[in-house]
Amino acid sequence: xxxxxxxxxxxxxxxxxxxxxxxxxxxxxxxxxxxxxxxxxxxxxxxxxxxxxxxxxxxxxxxxxxxxxxxxxxxxxxxxxxxxxxxxxxxxxxxxxxxxxxxxxxxxxxxxxxxxxxxxxxxxxxxxxxxxxxxxxxxxxxxxxxxxxxxxxxxxxxxxxxxxxxxxxxxxxxxxxxxxxxxxxxxxxxxxxxxxxxxxxxxxxxxxxxxxxxxxxxxxxxxxxxxxxxxxxxxxxxxxxxxxxxxxxxxxxxxxxxxxxxxxxxxxxxxxxxxxxxxxxxxxxxxxxxxxxxxxxxxxxxxxxxxxxxxxxxxxxxxxxxxxxxxxxxxxxxxxxxxxxxxxxxxxxxxxxxxxxxxxxxxxxxxxxxxxxxxxxxxxxxxxxxxxxxxxxxxxxxxxxxxxxxx
Amino acid sequence: xxxxxxxxxxxxxxxxxxxxxxxxxxxxxxxxxxxxxxxxxxxxxxxxxxxxxxxxxxxxxxxxxxxxxxxxxxxxxxxxxxxxxxxxxxxxxxxxxxxxxxxxxxxxxxxxxxxxxxxxxxxxxxxxxxxxxxxxxxxxxxxxxxxxxxxxxxxxxxxxxxxxxxxxxxxxxxxxxxxxxxxxxxxxxxxxxxxxxxxxxxxxxxxxxxxxxxxxxxxxxxxxxxxxxxxxxxxxxxxxxxxxxxxxxxxxxxxxxxxxxxxxxxxxxxxxxxxxxxxxxxxxxxxxxxxxxxxxxxxx
Numbered sequence: 027x028x029x030x031x032x033x034x035x036x037x038x039x040x041x042x043x044x045x046x047x048x049x050x051x052x053x054x055x056x057x058x059x060x061x062x063x064x065x066x067x068x069x070x071x072x073x074x075x076x077x078x079x080x081x082x083x084x085x086x087x088x089x090x091x092x093x094x095x096x097x098x099x100x101x102x103x104x105x106x107x108x109x110x111x112x113x114x115x116x117x118x119x120x121x122x123x124x125x126x127x128x129x130x131x132x133x134x135x136x137x138x139x140x141x142x143x144x145x146x147x148x149x150x151x152x153x154x155x156x157x158x159x160x161x162x163x164x165x166x167x168x169x170x171x172x173x174x175x176x177x178x179x180x181x182x183x184x185x186x187x188x189x190x191x192x193x194x195x196x197x198x199x200x201x202x203x204x205x206x207x208x209x210x211x212x213x214x215x216x217x218x219x220x221x222x223x224x225x226x227x228x229x230x231x232x233x234x235x236x237x238x239x240x241x242x243x244x245x246x247x248x249x250x251x252x253x254x255x256x257x258x259x260x261x262x263x264x265x266x267x268x269x270x271x272x273x274x275x276x277x278x279x280x281x282x283x284x285x286x287x288x289x290x291x292x293x294x295x296x297x298x299x300x301x302x303x304x305x306x307x308x309x310x311x312x313x314x315x316x317x318x319x320x321x322x323x324x325x326x327x328x329x330x331x332x333x334x335x336x337x338x339x340x341x342x343x344x345x346x347x348x349x350x351x352x353x354x355x356x357x358x359x360x361x362x363x364x365x366x367x368x369x370x371x372x373x374x375x376x377x378x379x380x381x382x383x384x385x386x387x388x389x390x391x392x393x394x395x396x397x398x399x400x401x402x403x404x405x406x407x408x409x410x411x412x413x414x415x416x417x418x419x420x421x422x423x424x425x426x427x428x429x430x431x432x433x
Numbered sequence: 434x435x436x437x438x439x440x441x442x443x444x445x446x447x448x449x450x451x452x453x454x455x456x457x458x459x460x461x462x463x464x465x466x467x468x469x470x471x472x473x474x475x476x477x478x479x480x481x482x483x484x485x486x487x488x489x490x491x492x493x494x495x496x497x498x499x500x501x502x503x504x505x506x507x508x509x510x511x512x513x514x515x516x517x518x519x520x521x522x523x524x525x526x527x528x529x530x531x532x533x534x535x536x537x538x539x540x541x542x543x544x545x546x547x548x549x550x551x552x553x554x555x556x557x558x559x560x561x562x563x564x565x566x567x568x569x570x571x572x573x574x575x576x577x578x579x580x581x582x583x584x585x586x587x588x589x590x591x592x593x594x595x596x597x598x599x600x601x602x603x604x605x606x607x608x609x610x611x612x613x614x615x616x617x618x619x620x621x622x623x624x625x626x627x628x629x630x631x632x633x634x635x636x637x638x639x640x641x642x643x644x645x646x647x648x649x650x651x652x653x654x655x656x657x658x659x660x661x662x663x664x665x666x667x668x669x670x671x672x673x674x675x676x677x678x679x680x681x682x683x684x685x686x687x688x689x690x691x692x693x694x695x696x697x698x699x700x701x702x703x704x705x706x707x708x709x710x711x712x713x714x715x716x717x718x719x720x721x722x723x724x725x726x727x728x729x730x731x732x733x
Binding site: 042045046048049050052053054056057058059060061158164211212214215217218219221222223225226227229230233234236237358359362365366369398399401402404405406407408409410411412413416 | 466467468481482485486488489491492511514515518521522523526527530531532533534535536537538540541542543544545546547548549550552553554660661664667668671702703705706709710712713716717720
């Protein structure tokens with residue numbers, strides 16, 4: 027880039043920083059007692075230094091000054107990719123599976139906790155991935171199905187004392203039914219309208235959970251649920267089966283690991299089936315797909331329902347893991363989180379979604395001391411990702427250019 | 434009967450507030466076909482800026498009514514600046530990207546702004562100076578507070594002003610032209626990017642005014658206050674026919690009425706549900722809204 031181009035960038039950064047100062051100062055500096063400048067400049071200086079250094083790095087990179095750092099790194103990455111490509115797939119899967127199985131044996135409780143929430147969000151993310159990534163339907167109320175699953179277990183247990191293992195499939199079915207109920211009137215809409223209507227439905231479900239006192243106990247939620255139990259062979263007096271509750275966290279880890287693996291297999295099979303192809307056709311161009319004889323409405327409903335099933339499973343597990351449910355866990359923000367995971371990782375790609383989940387669940391744990399800024403950074407990153415890499419970190423291979431981008 | 438009239442008055446007041454927020458949605462959607470999720474946050478920021486400026490001005494010994502007026506203007510300017518910054522950062526680079534990317538970018542901005550407000554202003558409710566707004570007229574069983582009159586009057590004033598701007602000035606003409614065809618309007622010398630920026634600024638200014646009025650009406654503001662009114666105002670915009678300014682006003686008043694009457698006669702816990710149900714029903718049966726014309730369904 028020429029000097030003029032460079033000058034333009036610096037002027038833009040300068041104006042942007044001044045603008046930021048003008049927006050920041052009234053928020054921090056105006057008090058009834060008087061005007062204050064110290065705190066504003068404190069924050070402003072930090073942001074200014076960060077912005078200037080990022081711009082500097084960006085400029086240096088464009089001029090090729092960072093090549094000596096970048097090119098070895100890139101060579102390393104290509105080398106690693108080549109090694110991965112040469113190893114047979116099943117070896118890779120076995121290694122990942124082995125790591126996942128050994129994981130709780132070598133780590134502590136805190137790590138189990140994070141691993142469980144990572145796996146739970148993987149289930150949710152993969153379920154949403156069917157709806158958003160494969161069928162291309164933007165759903166902002168996905169967490170409602172998670173809520174339906176969680177409350178199914180909670181209500182069936184607290185009213186009828188049913189066991190977790192019976193409730194798990196029931197939760198899936200209930201979520202699928204909810205998916206059909208919500209999907210049926212909404213799926214004729216497209217794009218933005220669908221997004222806003224699903225958001226509305228998600229809020230309706232939350233409001234019902236919050237206000238139907240007789241069934242859901244309202245804002246207090248349902249407490250003291252039981253963990254799932256399994257029959258365990260006992261050799262103490264001869265041979266018998268004991269009922270063993272999965273009280274330890276690592277047992278719950280294995281349970282969610284199994285659910286996640288099943289989800290991954292199911293989503294993979296769906297993606298590579300006739301139905302998956304039809305979904306992708308709908309995503310790429312709905313009108314064309316319909317003309318080719320794809321029953322778009324039915325398939326969209328199916329995408330909705332099957333996405334909801336996985337959310338239902340994850341929800342039932344969530345209820346069993348927390349031993350309680352309350353409507354607070356099913357807010358719009360959670361929907362946005364799951365959506366962000368899917369989009370950040372790369373819509374339509376299973377490794378991408380897993381990567382997105384790890385990035386958004388595990389990384390904030392590493393920066394615990396900045397807890398307060400977590401959602402701020404999360405919002406910022408979401409916008410930034412759309413600007414620099416809208417396809418996600420690991421985009422799916424089978425993605426065409428969307429028809430609406432052609433305009 | 435008194436109860437009904439009282440609810441009617443409350444409904445008009447609330448409807449005016451929703452109409453003001455809905456205008457921002459409808460104008461932005463009309464011009465760049467984007468649901469500006471961050472719009473509810475401009476409303477919340479307006480509420481906060483109102484309380485910040487008004488309490489500061491009051492501490493300087495300014496006359497209370499001057500405080501309110503000046504605070505309103507300053508908050509509107511602040512939100513206009515905020516909206517222009519958000520537009521430049523989060524939407525302008527994505528003009529040619531897919532709809533999903535822009536929507537997610539808007540969602541990210543909404544979360545960012547909401548948490549920015551929380552970090553700078555704290556998580557607790559911020560009280561509005563209530564001594565400015567006490568009192569009202571009484572007609573038998575019905576009370577109309579001064580604040581309700583102020584809200585309705587100010588809403589009407591702003592709406593008339595906006596109508597004059599859009600339908601009587603060159604800028605308004607440029608806005609309408611840009612909304613209809615960006616390429617053609619660029620060819621005749623309209624700076625589309627400046628017009629879009631201006632649209633955001635006006636919409637956010639109106640939302641800020643709504644934020645202050647809600648602050649006075651309910652007595653406090655909170656950093657999460659933008660989300661639900663934002664969605665309801667969007668429902669109002671859709672109900673009126675999105676992109677249609679008159680429609681947004683009518684839609685806003687209808688949504689406000691429905692909410693108040695539903696809360697008064699049916700169930701106050703589920704009052705928020707009714708706005709969503711209207712939204713869904715309108716989109717299902719008449720996606721172009723009350724005032725909208727038929728558009729080809731690829732845009733919907």
